[in-house]
Amino acid sequence: MHEISLVRNIFQTLEDEFPGKMDRIRGIYLRVGLLSNVQPILMQNAFNAVLEDEPQYRNTSLHMEILPVLIHCDECGKNSEVKFSKYVCGNCGRPSRNIIQGEELMISSVEFAEQTEYINNQ
Numbered sequence: 001m002h003e004i005s006l007v008r009n010i011f012q013t014l015e016d017e018f019p020g021k022m023d024r025i026r027g028i029y030l031r032v033g034l035l036s037n038v039q040p041i042l043m044q045n046a047f048n049a050v051l052e053d054e055p056q057y058r059n060t061s062l063h064m065e066i067l068p069v070l071i072h073c074d075e076c077g078k079n080s081e082v083k084f085s086k087y088v089c090g091n092c093g094r095p096s097r098n099i100i101q102g103e104e105l106m107i108s109s110v111e112f113a114e115q116t117e118y119i120n121n122q
């Protein structure tokens with residue numbers, strides 16, 4: 001199941017990026033293009049499965065923002081959203097395969113729990 005390795009890669013990337021902070025990770029925010037071959041439900045299932053193997057991350061939740069497919073029209077210069085797999089410009093109606101959004105799978109942000117500072121006033 002390729003989603004499992006995707007989830008593991010995401011955690012690996014974050015471990016490399018935020019060494020020493022991963023014990024406080026609480027949320028991972030992904031941007032998932034509709035053409036990225038990632039099914040959100042399978043991604044969520046894979047995430048849950050990885051958390052069972054990695055109990056240190058059990059307080060972490062996964063959030064996915066689904067990005068629609070956008071094409072750019074070379075004729076009129078407008079961008080439009082692809083609906084019902086119709087790759088035509090919403091402005092002038094000409095066909096375009098110039099995809100500018102929809103193939104990405106990226107981490108948009110990461111949420112960490114606030115570090116609690118204990119100050120002894122006594």
Ligand SMILES: [Zn+2]
Nearest residue numbers: 073076089092
């Ligand atoms: Zn156009």
